[in-house]
Amino acid sequence: MKRLAEFIIKWKYPVLIVIGIITVFFLYEIKNLKINSDWSTYLKKDDPTIKLSQYVGEKFSGNVTAIVAVEADNVFSPKVLSAIASLTRALESVEGINSVTSLTSIIDIRNVDGILEVRNLIDNESIPEDSASLDSLRNYVLSKDMYSGRIVSADGKLTMIVCLLDHDADEESVARKIKEIASKYQGRLKIYYAGIPMQMLELNRIIRTDLYRLVPFAIIALILMFYLNFGDFKSVFLPLVSVVISTIWCIGIMVISGVKFSIVSNALPVVLITVGSAYGVHLVAHFRELRRGILDRKELIKTTLMHVGIPIFLAAVTTIVGFISFIGSYLTIITEFGIFSAIGVLIALLISLTLIPILLYFVSRRTFNERSILDKPLEKLLLSIKRIVLHHNKWIIIVFAIIILVSIAGLPLLERDSNIMRYFKKNTEIRVAENLMKKYFGGSYTVQILVKGDMRDPAVLKKIMELEKYLNSIKNISKAQSVADYICEMNRVMNGHYTIPESRDGVANLYFFIENEPIMEQMVDRDYKEGLVQARIYTLDTGEIIKLVDAVNAYIKDSLNTRLVYARRDIIKNKTFLDSLAIEQAAKKVLYDLEEYNYAGDSDFVDIKVELENGLKRRSYPYNEERKKKLHTRLEDFFMYESAIAVEEENLFRQLVGGFVDLISMGTPPDIESIWDVFNATGADNNFDREELKLTVESLYDIWTDFFNRARVDYIAHKLGQIYSFGESENIYQDVMSDLWVLNEDVILLPDAVARKYGIEGRPIKLEMEQTGSATIFKRLDESIVKSQVKSLIIAIVLVYFLLMVQLRSFKGGLFALVPIVVTILFNFAIMAYTGTPLDTATVMIASIAIGIGIDYSIHFINRFKMEFSHNRSVENILETTLLTTGKAILVNAISVIAGFLVLIFGELAPVQRFGWLISITMVVSMLGALTVLPALLISTRAKFIGDFSAVKFFNRNRKRRDKQ
């Protein structure tokens, strides 16, 4: 320290110039400050959850969506629709946007009276104008599960324009562009923004404004505190300049090394300014103390540095240790915060030990205000602390012991909050949009399940449909969707029932409709080897999210990763068992749908099953007039245009149509013989080419099967409709009908183990599933917060203990010095637990920072206490001097630090606010601990590492009568 002092005084001008140049350089760099608001990067890149999410992002052409939501009294008006159309078109041309899905760009395939219509749901170029077609459009869109609650709200008031970003797009700049484009429509339309890129934009703004607002506040708070303490501006100015310079350096280094600001590091400047100022304050305070006795200014600077240089150095080192304990955290932003706070403190130390002495050298001839306004009240307070410690040291220990116990009891109550959404205040744009998303679309966060298997295999798709039904049944999950839904929808259009076709060719044929639609890229990979199931999450509550993530994982493990086989039902030996299995599966689906539509009442599975069994047992199913008419039309059409044989003679034509209407409408199962019989009866069998006739018979068999299946399912659906009172025109009827379709199928999916038990052979299905999506990332963040907490606490405590032990040369001394800080940490957790303040990305750091800063108090206190012990006669005197000198410095430092940190409660993000007030309370406790329980322990145990207590008196004169201790 002596040499340092000599060096800086000798080289004062070059040192000043160097510091000046570096500062200007870094100040210049700060304008390049970048902000990282993408919370999905807060986990380490090699984290398996992140890796999977990245993989899905690449495979499914980006899984990052930005949502522009448009609100209107009625979305289905020409004005709104045309605005959506032009907005959609404008967004489509933005670089970095892969595809845009909106009412005017989504593909719609429907069957209108047997005629297929394949087109955009709403044609960009011919938006309906008249109210009749608008109404029918509205009714159609809102009635379809594929659109209602997905792209447009069920009440038709809110609609989404979903922009899927390219995997390698710069999310922030795309988001900015989206906002720029969409805001031109603001006014004409009410517009909201949701999705991660839009949130990033908002976060970015908040981080920036916080930065510009909080730093000046923190500086003002410190100026005020220093002035109250020192009473003159010279003493205020010196520590302040040094921390401002070191903060500039630190952020400059951050910018140069390419590290971006995050929601955590935006507290960094305030933390640095607050923490770093302590070193300057100690120097200035000691300098003022000494300048009364030493006149030579070189000597004065040297002595000041020699006296307080080492304690300041130690204090900085412990603080650095506190920050270093974050390095290697599971969260990258905390690691970054740790690294740069540590660097910042180091710089503050260096600047304080060089710049301040030089500046003090220059101002040492000036006069200083000797006493400040604060001196009197502080001394009074410290003297009463002295009295309490002397007389009631056992009680202090007991009180602190109670605090420890109560705190430990509260630990299990500690909550966690990893959901970034909750970091925003309730009235922010982002929260408002999120609430809308929740209300109308089931939330904007997703559960995703990556399915590895042949996406053209009907068995795989069937299993996916099952998974979706399960997902929708979990609390807080809704709107599960995948390519399987599109296949079902296409099947409905083509064949009239919302099911996965039985054959691979059937699936492939249906893919033909949608194969090259942009929406496919989000659902299935190019090779049809992987698919993605997505569902929405309603809740933002971390605990609930973890629950649902676990539930989905359990389901995947239990039911989906068991081996499956696809078995034929039409093989006689398996029939009875497989039929009962089919009934079971269909009944399950029906029950689920009844519950969905709130029809279930007190219905139970067995009732439904019985109904299905009975329905299936029938020999024939009734044909009403309508169905007969349909059959008639179909057969006429068939013989006229499709049949392999061309029936040109009108009489025969009518005979055949009539004959087959009669045959099929008996309602019995199809059979080839009866078809031949009809031909034989008309004598037609001799008039046609045998081969062509055979083909015709086969076609008629197919037609019959179609009608029979439909009649059978309709019959059972009607029966169920009678029981649960729903009619054919209702949506539920269609759903139940599709549920029952399983009964018509010749194939069935069953677990391998079951198949083997009953000796059923089938085709094994290869299928794997993995969960990903924002829910899993939240869960991972949550786990990481807890792990980070435990890890950094252990590191901090161990390192600090080691430092203390070395410095005090005593195992026990190290432990004693830790006591106030351990109490502080526990107290911090207790407050969080009892006030329901969660551990989050910022509050997770409090404990370690508290160690780093708070331990200084113990060090300073023990040092002074020990020093005083060597030249004082009584414990009371030792304590009094320690308290009035070092104790006062601790008190002043704590008050300033608190004033600085409290500024953070004006931050916009919840974690920063929580961080602000919690660390302030922590500082109070830490300071009180050092000033009360620490001396109480030292005195009551007569600690040997301090000195020989038997060699000194306890009290000063005339106090014996009160001495009962």
Added chain:
Amino acid sequence: MSRKALIVVSIISLTFSLAFSDAKGEKILKQVSSTVSAPKDMKAKLTIVLIDRKGNKKYRKAEMYAKEDEKRIIRFTEPADQRGIAFLSLPGDIQYLYMPAFKKVRRIAPHIKNTKFAGTDFTYEDLSTSKYDRDYSADLIRENETHWVLELTPKPGVKKSYSKMIMHVRKDNYYPDKVEFYDKNGTLTKVLENLKISRQKEYWYAEVALMKDLKENHSTKMILEEVSFDSNLSDKLFTRRQLIRWR
């Protein structure tokens, strides 16, 4: 000459030249239409290459039969699990789709004209229009040694999904080798390039055509092979019965 007279003269000559160029445009287009739709019928194997924005390619193969401009069957032969899917187009905007997996024929609504055909960048309209002079009027907007450049706009009362088309017509054979399509907002959305124009008998045809969708950055290449013209295809070929029977 007085100033006034000068103006009058230039207006007259301008009008004249406009009228002249108009007439010339129409004439060229007429020639184009008859060149493109010259054969009575046509039979060919078709390879369709779908190229996405990242350059990934997907192949489809089909066979195609066409007669009298408006009768057409396109039947897919590859990929294997979509083999047999077929489209039948008949006069009067009647279209049928056959799906072999379900052995079902479905009528397709006529208004699908501006939707894409089977995931390609060709719309049904793009595929069906060859009698350009019937639906469009043409202006010759410029020419050079090898090409005429025509601007086609739909004739009054004709509903088309493009506001205009810019067609580059080869002078040597009246075959267009490039067509630019503009949407209703007047923005260029698609470009068709006939990369290879070949001749068989007296007929010219585009052996390789590339349609680029500029908005979606997606393109489709159509390659014709084993082309034969005027082989007297029967009308019976273009029926639903035939659509189903193919194995």
